[in-house]
Amino acid sequence: MREKLARFMVGRNGSDQLSRFVSIVACVALVISMFMDTDARMAIWFLAILGVIYVYFRVFSRNVYKRRAENEKYLRATANIRGYFKGLRERWRQRRDYRFFRCPSCRTMLRVPRGKGKIKVVCRKCGTSFIRNT
Ligand SMILES: [Zn+2]
Known part of the structure; x- marks a missing residue:
């Protein structure tokens, strides 16, 4: 089974930071939507499902070059924010x-x-x- 999956994933993008970020956002959105009224819940569910589909699309995509470029773009765009949280974590560890x-x-x-x-x-x-x- 493991081997089969490994063979299936050859030449595919797999998980990366952008995919992980989108799946976390989708999960958080689903949790938040539980506390909302029906209309808002449906809208958020729909967006979360779209997010999950997008994640699967990226993970199984064979266009690794393009997916890498997207991930790089995401990393560049969020470098400051991620650096800020990394700094907070470091400071907390050394407090x-x-x-x-x-x-x-x-x-x-x-x-x-x-x-x-x-x-x-x-x-x-x-x-x-x-x-x-x-
Ligand atoms: Zn100075």
């Missing part, structure tokens, strides 16, 4: 050991060790320094 400050002049995020008292933070990008309590 015990580090404090994070934004440079007041160039907005770069700076990381300093926790528990050093009042220290002068020097921006590694633009050289601006400012005093912060760690």
Whole structure:
């Protein structure tokens, strides 16, 4: 069975970030639609089903080149947003050991060790320094 599926998927696009994103949106939409009135629910169901069809189309598509290009476009368009959440996740993971400050002049995020008292933070990008309590 596994082998059969593997053979079936040869030369096809398979799952990628764009497909995963669309399927998550469709799932979330279906959950939200449960709390809506009938008309809105039908509309959201319809859109979610279209989304699922689109995902299957992309996963099984043989035009890998075009699907890759779409995925690249999606990744480029969402690079800032994904970077923002990645930064949040990183900061949360390091919250015990580090404090994070934004440079007041160039907005770069700076990381300093926790528990050093009042220290002068020097921006590694633009050289601006400012005093912060760690
Ligand atoms: Zn700076």
